Amino acid sequence: MTLVRQIRNMNIIQSAATHRSGPGVQQKLFYPAADRNKEPILSVLRQYICSGPNQNLLEISSGTGQHVAHFAAYFPQVTFYPSEVDSRLLESISNYTKSFANVKPPFLIDISTDYSNWGDTVFEESNFDYIYNCNMVHISPFPCSIGLFKNTGKLLKKNGILFTYGPYMIDGKISPESNVSFNESLKTQNPEWGLRDVRDLEKLAHENGIYLMKIIDMPANNKTIIWRKE
């Protein structure tokens, strides 16, 4: 695995602010990968998020909160709902986003569970315009991908969009070689992790009334996939 890949994946490097201690210091964790990919992803979101008022976006696996904080500034017409399964990250997400009027406090959400257990009335059928999920499907067990499509199929409005971002396998093939090594390193860390085949995700999508609309090549051999609810 290349150094870039190692850094890209798992390292949580805390920002300068987190190295200071004492009252009033707000912890904001920092993922270098999230910082590198936020602009290319933003340019895709700008093509698909409409300018109309009163829209909403649910982020699954917000990580540190860097992405939602970056995107929220560009889409004042959208209310953002960040979420994480790892409760240790909620404070960082809050600290990145609490100054934004259009970002709700983060929710504790395990995507492998049904949305009816997520404990808020906003999580109801056909209530979201967009769902965004970055770098999770390959760094979590497959039931998380199943849950992502199952819950998305319920929560998205008709014609709503799911954005997924990361490296993928296509028709059983992983390329280039750096992604093959990356996949191997993921499986070494956890045998249930690994790049997902877009065709398997497509099957999950179809089972949940969602279709693959577009695959967009992104820097560093990643892709953004645009999925639309029928």
Ligand SMILES: C[S@@+](CC[C@H](N)C(=O)[O-])C[C@H]1O[C@@H](n2cnc3c(N)ncnc32)[C@H](O)[C@@H]1O
């Ligand atoms: C590589 S990080 C990506 C974080 C962020 N999206 C980003 O791009 O910086 C993968 C994230 O998936 C989250 N995750 C793993 N299992 C999950 C689950 N069952 N439900 C929701 N999120 C999960 C982890 O907590 C972690 O924050």
